[in-house]
Amino acid sequence: MLNYSTSEENYIKAIFHLQRQDNTVTTNELANELKTKPASVTDMMKKLKIKKLLHYEPYQGFRLSIEGYKVALGIVRRHRLWEYFLAEKLKFTWDEVHEVAEDLEHVSNKKLIDKLDEFLGFPRVDPHGDPIPDAHGKIEISKKICLTDLPLNKVAVVSGVSNQSSEILELLEHKKINIGIKLEVKKRFEFDHSIEVRIGRQPAFTISKELAENIFVKYGS
């Protein structure tokens, strides 16, 4: 596997994240995501196309190639392992890890990352509940259900949060909702779309529509 510049890696990872939603990514979307200008995106897309990391025809948007997808998984693996390290070992909070991992992810020494993985005990998910690709690029694609869509009285595990701000963290900590916790939805209110939730045998409590929209769960352990 070749080595790519920090800038190339940031573009590749951003495309990886954006193309999950739609099928292809547009110049403006990517420029917006990376806080850069459309002209810069076009320049980089030409370069990544030459390196065969993506499919791109002028004005048609772009997608990662098989090779580009593999490279992206490597970057995501490094990013999430470092996030796990920061949260678990260095006691960073949940909302602080992303920014630091954004730099650490670009140190691409295979042995470093595989030993870090081992040191951490081969974690499956990062502090935001997102799956960590293994050394071979395998990634668990568990389908996440938004809390707004979870059927009533079905126990599910909180597996991720889509918003990573310190504001949502404050609220989640106050409500004692962490990744991995089991909960069920007891009731939905039509008026404000608020949701009544219960964790284990504790008394049920209410969370807002806004919060519920950002919490994802999955079935099973």
Place this chain on the structure above:
Amino acid sequence: MLNYSTSEENYIKAIFHLQRQDNTVTTNELANELKTKPASVTDMMKKLKIKKLLHYEPYQGFRLSIEGYKVALGIVRRHRLWEYFLAEKLKFTWDEVHEVAEDLEHVSNKKLIDKLDEFLGFPRVDPHGDPIPDAHGKIEISKKICLTDLPLNKVAVVSGVSNQSSEILELLEHKKINIGIKLEVKKRFEFDHSIEVRIGRQPAFTISKELAENIFVKYGS
């Protein structure tokens, strides 16, 4: 403290190491150390002078300014903490850590480094026996004595090794000489300048002049 580019940091750190020996550093010395060309060094020296990180007049060589020295200590702190992490936590060997730390040292997030320091238990020396500057830039300047100069029958502690190759590591591991181990010199032979060494109450053994020249010790614990 401002932020500097990876390239600027590599130059600053190299000057820091070179100026310990002599008083001022020359263009060729630095170009050689960084495996770059003299013209590139001159360009960077002009830039670092403008940033007030060093004293430099054309043709006169250069030294770090007080400010440049502080910046260098920060880089060295990061480098050596990562080296300690790699050796202690990830079980890298001694001769592998430098290369990886060379990249990790450029992730300059104050909180990351201070938390890493805490996680590691505030280590005083890196895996090569070199002192780690603390969060305020304080560094222990213990005077190292080369094993060739240690008086006979004086117990001293192995505190560093000047050569960092895997070849010297192989030999040191075979002879069971590690950083922190206590030893004394029992005899010196005029013929080949080999040295007879004893660790604790174990039987004495001989090491070559070449090896002794690369081992440094200090008195006390």
Place this chain on the structure above:
DNA sequence: TAAATATTTTAGATTTGTCTAAAAATATTT
């Protein structure tokens, strides 16, 4: 001390990644 040699700096080019402004292509309205 003058010539030869070595070191250092300058001049000019190159690569990478970015930007602004203008042109071209595409999409949306009327």
Place this chain on the structure above:
DNA sequence: AAATATTTTTAGACAAATCTAAAATATTTA
């Protein structure tokens, strides 16, 4: 189907870091 608006690309410029070749300066040698 034009006209209008939006998106994307191109053209040209710029900063950072590097290089080669030539010029300037310093050091050594005879």
